[in-house]
Amino acid sequence: xxxxxxxxxxxxxxxxxxxxxxxxxxxxxxxxxxxxxxxxxxxxxxxxxxxxxxxxxxxxxxxxxxxxxxxxxxxxxxxxxxxxxxxxxxxxxxxxxxxxxxxxxxxxxxxxxxxxxxxxxxxxxxxxxxxxxxxxxxxxxxxxxxxxxxxxxxxxxxxxxxxxxxxxxxxxxxxxxxxxxxxxxxxxxxxxxxxxxxxxxxxxxxxxxxxxxxxxxxxxxxxxxxxxxxxxxxxxxxxxxxxxxxxxxxxxxxxxxxxxxxxxxxxxxxxxxxxxxxxxxxxxxxxxxxxxxxxxxxxxxxxxxxxxxxxxxxxxxxxxxxxxxxxxxxxxxxxxxxxxxxxxxxxxxxxxxxxxxxxxxxxxxxxxxxxxxxxxxxxxxxxxxxxxxxxxxxxxxxxxxxxxxxxxxxxxxxxxxxxxxxxxxxxxxxxxxxxxxxxxxxxxxxxxxxxxxxxxxxxxxxxxxxxxxxxxxxxxxxxxxxxxxxxxxxxxxxxxxxxxxxxxxxxxxxxxxxxxxxxx
Numbered sequence: 001x002x003x004x005x006x007x008x009x010x011x012x013x014x015x016x017x018x019x020x021x022x023x024x025x026x027x028x029x030x031x032x033x034x035x036x037x038x039x040x041x042x043x044x045x046x047x048x049x050x051x052x053x054x055x056x057x058x059x060x061x062x063x064x065x066x067x068x069x070x071x072x073x074x075x076x077x078x079x080x081x082x083x084x085x086x087x088x089x090x091x092x093x094x095x096x097x098x099x100x101x102x103x104x105x106x107x108x109x110x111x112x113x114x115x116x117x118x119x120x121x122x123x124x125x126x127x128x129x130x131x132x133x134x135x136x137x138x139x140x141x142x143x144x145x146x147x148x149x150x151x152x153x154x155x156x157x158x159x160x161x162x163x164x165x166x167x168x169x170x171x172x173x174x175x176x177x178x179x180x181x182x183x184x185x186x187x188x189x190x191x192x193x194x195x196x197x198x199x200x201x202x203x204x205x206x207x208x209x210x211x212x213x214x215x216x217x218x219x220x221x222x223x224x225x226x227x228x229x230x231x232x233x234x235x236x237x238x239x240x241x242x243x244x245x246x247x248x249x250x251x252x253x254x255x256x257x258x259x260x261x262x263x264x265x266x267x268x269x270x271x272x273x274x275x276x277x278x279x280x281x282x283x284x285x286x287x288x289x290x291x292x293x294x295x296x297x298x299x300x301x302x303x304x305x306x307x308x309x310x311x312x313x314x315x316x317x318x319x320x321x322x323x324x325x326x327x328x329x330x331x332x333x334x335x336x337x338x339x340x341x342x343x344x345x346x347x348x349x350x351x352x353x354x355x356x357x358x359x360x361x362x363x364x365x366x367x368x369x370x371x372x373x374x375x376x377x378x379x380x381x382x383x384x385x386x387x388x389x390x391x392x393x394x395x396x397x398x399x400x401x402x403x404x405x406x407x408x409x410x411x412x413x414x415x416x417x418x419x420x421x422x423x424x425x426x427x428x429x430x431x432x433x434x435x436x437x438x439x440x441x442x443x444x445x446x447x448x449x450x451x452x453x454x455x456x457x458x459x460x461x462x463x464x465x466x467x468x469x470x471x472x473x474x475x476x477x478x479x480x481x482x483x484x485x486x487x488x489x490x491x492x493x494x495x496x497x498x499x500x501x502x503x504x505x506x507x508x509x510x511x512x513x514x515x516x517x518x519x520x
Contacts, residue, residue, distance in 0.1 A: 020458070021051050022051050022052070022134055023052045023132045023133050024043075024051050024052065024053045024054070024132065024136060025054050025135050025136070025148065025154075026039070026042075026043050026055040026056065026057070026135075026136040027056045027115065027135075027136075027137050027145045028055070028057045028058075028137075028159075029056070029074070029108070029112065029140075030058075030161075031058035031075070031077035031078040031080065031081060032058075032081065032298055032299050033059060033298040034297060034298045034299060034367045034368075035138065035140070035161040036058060036059035037059070037269040037367060038161040038269050039057070039138065039161070040059065040061060040269070041268050041269060042268065042449055043055045043061075043069065043136075044063070044066065044069075045446060045450050046453070048066070048068075049450070049454075050068060052068050053068060053070070054124065054132075055069065055072065056071075056074055056115060056118070057072070058073070058074040058075045058078060060072075060073050060075075072118065072120045072121060074115060074118070076114075077111060080114070081299070085106075085110070090103040090107075091103065091385040092384065092385055093187070093383050093384060093385060093389040097185040097186050097203055098206055101165075101210065101215075102210070104141040104142070105141060105218075108140070108141060108142030108144065109218060109222060112142065112219075112222055112223075113226075116225075116227075125148070125151065125226075125227065131152065132152045132154050133457055134154055134155055134156075134157065134453070134456060135148045135149045135152065135154050135155070136156075136157045136158075136159060137158050137159075138158070138159060138160070139158035139159075139160060139241075139244070140160060140161070140165070141165045142219065143215075143219050143237075143238045144219045144222055144223050144234070146237045146238045146240075147223035147227050147231050147234055149237060149240065150227075150231040150232055150237055151227050151228070151231060155456050155457075155460060155461035156237075156241055157241075157243045157245070157453055157456055158241055158243070158244045158245070159245045160247055161247050162184060162247055162248070162366050162386070162387055163184040163246055163248045163253055164184070164244065164246045164248075165184060165185075166183040166184075166185075166207045167207065167215070168244060168246075169181075170207075171238045171239060172241060172467070172470060173259045173468070173469035173471075174256070174257070174259055174262060174469075176204070178201045178204035179200065179201070180192070180254075180256075181254065182196075182200045182203070183207070184386070184387040184390060185386070185387070186199075186200065186203065187389040187390055188200060188390075189254055190254055190394075208474065212235065212474070216234055216235045219234050220235065239471050240461075241261070241470075242261065243456055244261060244262045244263070245264075245449055246263075246264055246265070247266050247268070247366060248265075248266065249264060249266045249438060250264075251394075251398075251434050251437060252369070252391055252394055253390075253394070254394075259465070259469075259470075260467075261462050261465050263448065263449075263452060265448060265449055266370060266438065266445055268445050268446055268449065269367060270349065270371065270374050271349055273353040274347070274350050276347060276350050276354070280325075280343075280347065280350075283323070283325065284325070284351070284354045287322070287323040287356050288356070289321055290322045290323070290357075290358040290422065291323045291325055291354070291356050292317065292320065292322050292323070292324050292358060292359050292360075292361060292422075293324075293325050293326075293346075293348075293351055293352065293357050293360050293361070293377075294313075294317070294324060294325070294327065294360075294361040294362075295326070295346065295348060295360075295361075295362055295368065296327075296363045296382070296384070297365045297367075297368055299365070300365075300384040301329050302326065302328045302329060303328060303329045303330035305406070309382075309406045309409065312409060312410060312414055313414060314333075314336065314337070314340070315411045315414075316415040317339070318339065318340065319415050320339075320415060320418050322422070323339050323341070324337075324340040324341065325341055325343065325346065325351065326341065326342045326343070327342075327344070327346040328343070330344075348368070349371050349375070352371055352377050353375045357375075357377055358377075358422045359377065359378055359379070359418060359421045359422045360372045360379045360380070361379075361380045361382070362379055362380070362381060362382070363381065363382055363383060363384050363385075363388055364379075364389075364391045364392045364395075364401075364403075365388060369391060369395075370438075373438065376428060376432050376435055378400070378401065378427035378428050378431050379400075379401045379402075379421070380404060380418060381395070381401050381402070381403050381404065382403075382404045383403065383406070384406060398434075399426055399427065399430050400427060400430040400434055401421075401431075402417045402427070404417055
C-alpha cells in the first residue's frame, strides 16, 4: 500500500514536470549535413525530455519513437547550394571576406523566402492560435528568423554549427576589438601584423556599415513580407537574443572575452563507436601497413574540386606505402592506383576509430576536425571555404596538423605531407593533447546546451544577463558624442579668442585709419 503522502508527492512532481514542458519551434535553414548534424542531438534531446518540438530541417531524424517531435523536411533547399549558389566558389578562402559576407547574406535571403513559402510552415505561422514558448534558430549570417520571436512573443536562442559571425558578436554584445579579434571569414589568428590589423579594422567598420545599412534592412523587408508589418524593426529584434551557442573551442579559436549569454560548445554530434559494416571492417583489418582516410566533407565534394588538385592527390596517394579509403561521391574516376578504395558514403566516425587509420586528408571543416581529434587521428588540411583557413593556421601553430594550399600543391608536397603526418609522432601527440583538453569539462556539451535552453524557458529569456553593449547606439559605442563634446569644449574657447582677436584687430584698424585721416 503506497502512502497517500507519497502519492501526492508523485502527482505534484508529475504536474510540475508537465508544466515545465514547452512548445518549441526550431528553424535550421542551412541545407548542409555538416551543419544539421550539430542540431539533431539538440532537438532529439528536447523531445525526449517531454517538450513539444517542431523542427524545420533538411535532415529530419524520422524517428517514430520521438512522439513529441514534428519535422518539416527542407531537403529541397539543397539545390540552392549547388544550382543557384555556387558555395565553393562564393565562399572560397581566397575570396575577400566582405564578398563572402555579401554572398552568404544573399543565400540566406533566398533560403528564408523558400522556407517562409513552405505550405506546412505557413499553416503554422499564419494560424493566430499557434503558440510557442521558445524559438531556436540557426543564426548563420542571417537575422531573418529572429522575427519569429516577435510574432510569438517568445525568447530566441541561436545555435551555430561554427564560430560566431562578426555581426553576432555585435548583436550579443561581445567585446570585439579589431586589433585582436577578427571574423571567422578572415584568416587571421592570434597576434596580428600591422597589415592584418589595418585590414581587420577596415573590415570591422565595413561590417558595421553593411549589417546596419544593407543586410538588416533587406532582411527586415523579407520578414515583413511574410510575417506582417506589425513586428518591430529586425535590427531591434536581434538585440533581444536570449542565448547564443557557438561550436567553437579555445584550441581552434583565439580565447576571447564574451558575455554570459554566449557559450562555446562543441562535439555535440560525436557518437560512441559502432561496429563497421563488414566490407569496411575487412578492408581496414587487412591493412596491416596502415590506412590513409580521405574526405573533403559534405560541402566541398571530392568530385567537385579542381581537376589539377584531384589528379595530384591521386598520384600522391598512389605513391605512399599505405592503403587509402576515399569518400568519393561520383563514378568518374578511372584507372586508380591499386591501393585506393573509393566509397560514396563512409561511416566516418567509426572508420576514424579503427586503429589502422594513420592519417586523415581533409578540408579542415570543424565537425570533421572534432571527429578526427576525438579518435586521435592527425590530419592534413586542404582548406577550400569558410573558416577552414583560419582553423589550419591555428593548428599549424600548435603543430597538430599540416596545411596544404589546394591551389598549387604538387604531387611531391602531398606525398611528403602524408608521410610527415604519419611518421612524426609529435602530430599524433599534439592531437591527443587537444582531445584531452576538450574532454576535461564539468558537463557534457549536450547537457550544457539543454540546461541553458531550459533556463531560458524557465525565466522567459535572459534580459537579466544582457550586456549593455548589445543595445548601445553606434554613436555612443564609437564615442562620437563624447569626442564631439570634448572637441567642442576644447576648441570653443580658442574660437572665441580668435573672434575676439579679430574684433580687436578690426577695431584697432578702424582707430588707426581714423588717425591717419585726421593727420592728413
